[in-house]
Amino acid sequence: MSDMLVPLYKLPEHRSLLQKLSEGGIDVRRAIAPEKHKVAGWVREHFNERWADECEVAFAHIPVGCWIAVEKGELIGFACYDSTCRGFFGPTGVSEAARGKGVGKGLLLACLHAMHAEGYGYAVIGGVGPKEFYANAAGAIEIPDSTPGIYKGIL
Numbered sequence: 723m724s725d726m727l728v729p730l731y732k733l734p735e736h737r738s739l740l741q742k743l744s745e746g747g748i749d750v751r752r753a754i755a756p757e758k759h760k761v762a763g764w765v766r767e768h769f770n771e772r773w774a775d776e777c778e779v780a781f782a783h784i785p786v787g788c789w790i791a792v793e794k795g796e797l798i799g800f801a802c803y804d805s806t807c808r809g810f811f812g813p814t815g816v817s818e819a820a821r822g823k824g825v826g827k828g829l830l831l832a833c834l835h836a837m838h839a840e841g842y843g844y845a846v847i848g849g850v851g852p853k854e855f856y857a858n859a860a861g862a863i864e865i866p867d868s869t870p871g872i873y874k875g876i877l
């Protein structure tokens with residue numbers, strides 16, 4: 723699993739996608755500190771412990787580096803940045819039932835735009851799974867010789 727690099731200075735516009743999601747009843751927004759236990763618990767339940775740990779770190783700084791997607795008061799997706807390394811995007815995930823509606827792309831672009839606004843020129847997506855998703859949604863390119871990357875030797 724390699725890392726990917728995203729130039730943040732030429733990101734696609736994301737407001738129309740967030741607006742479309744909102745009109746369909748899905749709000750994509752930055753999480754706030756009192757939501758940490760709910761979000762980390764949901765990530766643990768739907769994905770894994772490691773991602774829940776990274777999520778908790780994203781809640782440990784201001785502004786919180788975790789964005790969430792909420793439908794009818796229920797969490798359906800999350801995305802983090804500045805968790806294991808500064809300047810890194812991830813982890814991210816959308817509940818299986820909510821996939822294919824633009825939620826993952828909305829969360830990704832919302833985080834990347836937030837990173838750009840906070841002063842980053844590039845973001846790294848660490849240990850990528852779906853490369854085409856990141857390439858098509860955000861213009862990410864693979865970083866050569868980036869396996870195993872920052873997770874080498876992880877317990």
Ligand SMILES: CC(C)(COP(=O)(O)OP(=O)(O)OC[C@H]1O[C@@H](n2cnc3c(N)ncnc32)[C@H](O)[C@@H]1OP(=O)(O)O)[C@@H](O)C(=O)NCCC(=O)NCCS
Nearest residue numbers: 814815816821822823824825826827828850851852854855
């Ligand atoms: C990857 C993930 C977050 C995508 O979320 P999603 O809400 O289903 O994605 P979207 O509906 O926003 O898809 C946006 C676009 O990416 C494409 N896409 C979605 N998942 C893809 C994948 N796994 N591979 C390639 N393209 C993908 C969609 O077809 C869509 O294309 P379009 O704009 O041409 O219509 C979701 O599938 C997921 O949670 N996967 C499991 C966890 C995971 O792998 N996380 C990433 C770890 S690096």
